Amino acid sequence: MQLTLVGLLFVGLDRGDTGIMVNASVGLLVSYLPAVLEREYDLPMDAGLTLWITSAVFLHAIGTVGLPGATGNFYNNVWWWDHMTHALSSSVVAATGYTVTRAIDRHSEAVYLPDRFMFVFILLFVLAFGVFWEVIEFAIAETAHALGTASVLTQYGLEDTLLDLVFDTIGGIIVAIWGTAHLTDLTGAITDRLDGRRSR
Known part of the structure; x- marks a missing residue:
């Protein structure tokens, strides 16, 4: 992936x-990032987790280029590309939110988050981040337009923004239902780091 990037x-x-x-x-x-997190912070980053994180940015970058000789890129020519990358990226955001929040929940006796609440929290976290991302996307596009330069990110209108948020939600739901089982080791490692900081 890195060579392709x-x-x-x-x-x-x-x-x-x-x-x-x-x-x-x-x-x-x-x-x-996964290698740095594992080497510098002793966070377990198995191959699946690393692939999950890197696939999101890899597919986004590939989408901006497209196939050699083709006009346009995957975002313009493949109707589902933007939806796929939003769902995948939002699943990484959801996993990050879940992992950190669950680690804090386990670390602090003052914090208790029931599983049902965690499901709702993941969805709200993803939606909040999705809205934040759409605002950034809009601001970058408008700034580029005002400066007369090409935009790094493209916003295709209100319908596209709403669809992006729908697919962000889908990514969050996937993590809320199935992803948490894959994040147990990482959550435990972050909890251990927090516990270690408290004992100093």
């Missing part, structure tokens, strides 16, 4: 496309 960065440089360059660069940086 480096290749995409060069494609962006060759085309003079800021959007491709920024998205490939961000994707490349995020692809190193």
